[in-house]
Amino acid sequence: MDQARKPLHIVSAAVGEGAGDSGCKYAASALLASGMAQALADAGREVHAGTAVASDPLQASDRMDTIARFNHALAEAVLPLARGGAQLLVLGGDxxxxxxxWSGMAQALRPxxxxxxxxxxxxxxAHTPDSSESNAPHGMPLAALLGHGCAAFTQLFGWSGKIRPEHLFIIGARSYESAERILLDSLGVRVFFMEEVAREGFESCFAQAREKVGAExxxxxxxxxxxxLDPLDAPATGTPVAHGISLAEATAALRGCRDDPRFMGLEIVEYNPLHDFGGKTARAVRALAVAGLGQDGPAAGAAAATPGA
Ligand SMILES: [Mn+2]
Structure with a gap:
């Protein structure tokens, strides 16, 4: 099957309460307003951008409950799209x-x-509520997907362990607390820390991870x-850390993901449009999405490489 003919659904995940700086709640609307859907259509995709889920603190008892309710709604929105065989672009959000x-996608794939x-x-x-000093939920999603943390995060659809440790690959880590590393080490999760990425190249690390998930x-x-990413390439984010992955390496590695029939989608998170003066980071996010989900060839390459495009 020609993967480019699969429908591509953009899912807006408007949540920021999980982060210290909640501006990323407005990321999806800012990205859509600045031409994300058109860029993917120009790159040859049939784009549907009508799915949107937003957090609502007014309906929740506290911050954790806000995030739990939001994620239940998001998982329910993702599930039928993934089940229907679409590829997804989820725009966070924190x-x-x-x-x-990923709970929605895991549920769709479970059979x-x-x-x-x-x-x-x-x-x-990879924090749990017990290990996190900040108690910020955006520091907890990997622990939750691995089945660790509060039940409201781990038990979506009535089961936990949406991702098995051997099927998770983390690339680019360079700022973390020991409790997170201890949990991931105890589970045997493969982490490509930034020293290794700098030494071996991001494309090589990504290719190793892709080969494993593709096979298993x-x-x-x-x-x-x-x-x-390196903050020089993507400055508008809540918790930037110096010496990251270059945008050029990231787009090069993501190119062609779309053509893998097992590739379910791309999620791009923590973009904060309130800090994006001039739109540099919005262009970086668009380049990532077009690289991973757009059509191969000169058109996608040009879109990714042209500032202001
Ligand atoms: Mn993160």
Whole structure:
């Protein structure tokens, strides 16, 4: 099947309460307003951008409940799209939205087999409510997807362990707390820390991860925290960390994901439009989306490389 003919659904995940700076709640609307859907249509995709889920603190008892309710709604929105065979672009949102995105995809894939996940991030996002000093939910989604933490995050659709440790690959980590590393080490999760990425190249690390998930999983996806990128290329994010992955390397590695029949989608999170003066980071996010989900060839390459395009 020609993967480019699969419908591409953009899912707006408007949540910011999981982060210290909640401006990323407005990321999806800012990205759509600045031409995300058109860029993907220009890159040859049939784009549907009508699915939107927003957090609502007024309906919740506290911050954790806000995030839990939001992620249940997001997972329910993702499930039928993934089940229907569409590819997805989830636009966060703070990274806590990964709980809903990947729980929905794991549930859709469950009859066929396990879900693989490549997680690109400056952080490990593997706190539980017990280990986190900040108590910020955007530091918890990986622990939750692995089945650790509060039941409201781990038990979506009535089961936990949406991602098995051997099917998770973290790339670009360079800022984390020991409790997170201890949890991930105890589970045997493969982490490509930034020293290794700098030494071996991001494309090589990504290719290794992709080969594993491609061989062992019924489907797979990419969760891209833009703080995994170098802040020089993507400055508008809540918790930037110096010396990250270059945008050029990231787009080169993502190119062609779309053509893998097991590729379920791309999630891009932690973009904060309130800090994006001049729109540089919006262009970076668009380049990532077009690289991973747009058509191969000169058109996509040109769109990714042209500033202001
Ligand atoms: Mn993250």
């Amino acid at each position: 990274h806590s939205c990964a709980i809903g995105s 066929q087999g396990p879900l693989g996940l490549i997680w690109i991030d400056a952080h490990l996002d 999983c019924a489907g797979w996806g990419v969760s891209m925290d833009i703080d995994g």
